Amino acid sequence: MTVETRLAWTDVRDEIRSRILNRIYAPGDKLPRDEDIAQELGCARTTVHRAMQDLSFAGLVERKRKGGTHVRADPVTRTTFDIPITRREVEQRGCKYGYQMISRDVEQTPISVMARFGIQLAVDMLHVKALHLADNRPYILEDRWIDTRSSPEVLDVDLTRESANEWLVRHKPYSRLDVSFYAVNAEGDIARHLAAPTGTALLVIERTTWIGEAPITTVQATAMPGYQLSAHN
Amino acid sequence: MTVETRLAWTDVRDEIRSRILNRIYAPGDKLPRDEDIAQELGCARTTVHRAMQDLSFAGLVERKRKGGTHVRADPVTRTTFDIPITRREVEQRGCKYGYQMISRDVEQTPISVMARFGIQLAVDMLHVKALHLADNRPYILEDRWIDTRSSPEVLDVDLTRESANEWLVRHKPYSRLDVSFYAVNAEGDIARHLAAPTGTALLVIERTTWIGEAPITTVQATAMPGYQLSAHN
DNA sequence: AAAGTTATTATGTCACTACATAATAATGTC
DNA sequence: GACATTATTATGTAGTGACATAATAACTTT
Structure with a gap:
């Protein structure tokens, strides 16, 4: 040709x-x-x-x-990661997706959560813990805080059936997003829920979103042992 | 107006x-x-x-x-990470940058490295281990393999003075990049070099680059305890 | 010589035109 | 009616022309 x-x-x-x-x-x-x-x-x-x-x-x-x-004198390695909703990620691996709510309470935000949102005063937020399963085995443990001022409707959602992850993605668009990665040792509840031996190194993906200046949600997603996040460019 | x-x-x-x-x-x-x-x-x-x-x-x-x-019905969370060369990252934190080569050998690629590059046959590559320091404290431990077919010049570079990280960024452009993140427990050499107690959870950033189809380098960068990688969008 | 003014230059931006391309709908043929 | 052919449509892309804007250089004025 x-x-x-x-x-x-x-x-x-x-x-x-x-x-x-x-x-x-x-x-x-x-x-x-x-x-x-x-x-x-x-x-x-x-x-x-x-x-x-x-x-x-x-x-x-x-x-x-x-x-x-x-x-530019100092070239940076710039990579783009796509983080899908967990259900989709599990299904794309060809596994059966499962979901379990662990707890759901309205609580005062601790300092760590306030810091993530960048707010000065503690407020009541919806605190949800949930487990995502792949083929009935623990996959990702979610520890999430949802600001009920920007998302009052979430209080009426049945989070035992639908994951907050999914509901928020579908109903609460965000304008700003922070993501960070780090590693933690499995212990206590986290180890128990993920069925990981105490001490196992686990990857944590922390995401915080806002709409305008208003916080929407912040989540620590702790992944099963051996979990790996990849990007191909 | x-x-x-x-x-x-x-x-x-x-x-x-x-x-x-x-x-x-x-x-x-x-x-x-x-x-x-x-x-x-x-x-x-x-x-x-x-x-x-x-x-x-x-x-x-x-x-x-x-x-x-x-x-899009299921919006993905798309994030862009900038991974600078380590020296720059350290300096931007306002710390003094230091560098130490630990070892440098020509070796046959183990299976794990072949898998990362997607090659079938083992070949000889330059295997370099090095430590990046921030204010004289261990910051990131690099375990790197460099393909001497695509980068023969690297054999003549004094890697005790200049980090392979930096030399490659400046001299070996790549056309393809894979990045992944995961967590490991500190043990053996890694624990010793990073001065981390055995078992500590550490974040690993694995990068592999190619020029065309030819492998250039693959590196496991294991970060100090508490290291966090963040992106703001 | 210091300060202010004007000209120049390279990028930033958008409108408009023209054509390419992929997916679909409409049509014709056997 | 099944299949192939031909329009139609919405996006994809490049080119040209025009003007805006910011940074610098050249020039004038005092």
């Missing part, structure tokens, strides 16, 4: 990225003007601009009006 | 996102055609398209030719 396709902006991006990676444009270097690159590659300036915008979002280059485009 | 600014594509994106978040367009719904939205908001179709492209990358909507644009 003598395709002779026009250059897509992604092709231009890949070409420029490859030049950066191959040090044709070295870290700190100033790149040619968009227009010159466009001319060289035989495309329009808008196409180069679209490519540059992507590279700029990706953290590979820095752009300034008049100042031009520079290769 | 009677500004009467033109709508930027980011404004259009924010407007549409806000409608999705406010369930004016509910999960699963079909959005109006780009052209209709353009007309309604008083902008060109290209502007709406640019906005939609962003929302589509962000995982909020799904687009199909002819099929139109739909709000």
Whole structure:
């Protein structure tokens, strides 16, 4: 096939990225003007601009009006993770999904939860613990706090049947999200619920969401032993 | 000021996102055609398209030719992590960065490493262990394999002075990257090098890179106790 | 010489046009 | 009626042109 396709902006991006990676444009270097690159590659300036915008979002280059485009001196490894709702994740592994609510109480927020939300005063929130199962075996243990000011309806939801994870995803869009990962040793309730020997290293995925300034929910999802979170780029 | 600014594509994106978040367009719904939205908001179709492209990358909507644009029914939590080179990470925390090479050998790849690269046959690779320090305290322990077929020059690099992490970032661009996170219990060498009591839960960040089909490097970076990786979106 | 003004330059943005492409619907043929 | 062919439709993409904006350089004024 003598395709002779026009250059897509992604092709231009890949070409420029490859030049950066191959040090044709070295870290700190100033790149040619968009227009010159466009001319060289035989495309329009808008196409180069679209490519540059992507590279700029990706953290590979820095752009300034008049100042031009520079290769960032300290390239970062930028990765995108998709964290699906747990039921979906289990089903995609070809396992039978199960769910168990462990506890459900309205309680005053402890300091740790206040810190995650960035609030100063303790308030009453709905505190839900639940277990997600894959093929009837413990998979992920959820320890969740839900702000009843931004989600009063959740008080009427039967959380023994539907997981708060799912209900929130479907009903409570968020505008801001914090995620962090860390490791903990299994002990006490966590060890018991996950059927993990005391001391086992477990991965925790902590997520906190807001709508505008208002907290929605924060959750510590502690995964079964051996759990691994992966991204392919 | 009677500004009467033109709508930027980011404004259009924010407007549409806000409608999705406010369930004016509910999960699963079909959005109006780009052209209709353009007309309604008083902008060109290209502007709406640019906005939609962003929302589509962000995982909020799904687009199909002819099929139109739909709000994703099960929004995934999509997060972007920046993983900087370790020296930079340490320095950004305001700590003094230190580096120590522990070992450096050419060895046959064990099965686990072959699996990470997706190769069938064992080959000789450079196996480097090194410790990154923050304020003279162990911070991250690196266990790295470097394919000398794609990076023969690395054999001549003095890895007692410069970390392989840094050398590779600066000299070996990659086209594919796998990242995963998991938790391990500190034991043996790892516990000793990180000065962590045996059994302590530690976060491991595993990264593997390729250039084209050719493996470059794979690294298990085991972090000090209490280490936390965060992203804000 | 210091300060303020104007010109220049490179990126940022959008409108409009034209055409490509994929999925579907409508139509025609056997 | 089953199958192949042809429109139709909505998104995907690039090009051109025009103007906005920020940073710098060049120039003037005092």
